[in-house]
Amino acid sequence: MTVTAKVRKLVLERDNWSCVCCGQSVIGRPYSLQHRRAKKMGGSRLPWIDQPQNLITVLGSGTTHCHARMEARGADDKFKGYVVSEWPQIDPRLIPVEVATVDGRRWMWLTPDGGRALTPPADAEMAGCGIHVDFFTCDTCEGCKQCGPCGCELAAEWAREAS
Structure with missing residues (x-):
């Protein structure tokens, strides 16, 4: 599976074409859609792996800016929801993300339809x-x-x- 053009557009629009970590615009700059739960080299059979709740917009590539830091899978990035542990297998929609917004930093849950919610899913x-x-x-x-x-x-x- 791969991220479709439709999902890419949903994620970029949801994240306001900005890095969720630092809030800087990604327009005209190198950026990536980061898999919160890593896809691994061989891919994944998880149905949500390439879906909006598992993707965030980040500045840079795997070796630069915010994306490079996330590749290290540090504790702070896990706490902020940018990285979701491989085990236990938890759907990323249940793990909130700390998002940089024009109003400051907020905790938000990412939804499968490409939206954001300020409250956890009803089944969480x-x-x-x-x-x-x-x-x-x-x-x-x-x-x-x-x-x-x-x-x-x-x-x-x-x-x-x-x-």
């Missing part, structure tokens, strides 16, 4: 933080592991430091 079970899906909730203390160390992780770290 949310963690206590209200931003991430329930999968990231610690079973013991119910803290969101995606937002930072949960209470259990903090207590374990304090215990290590005290010993």
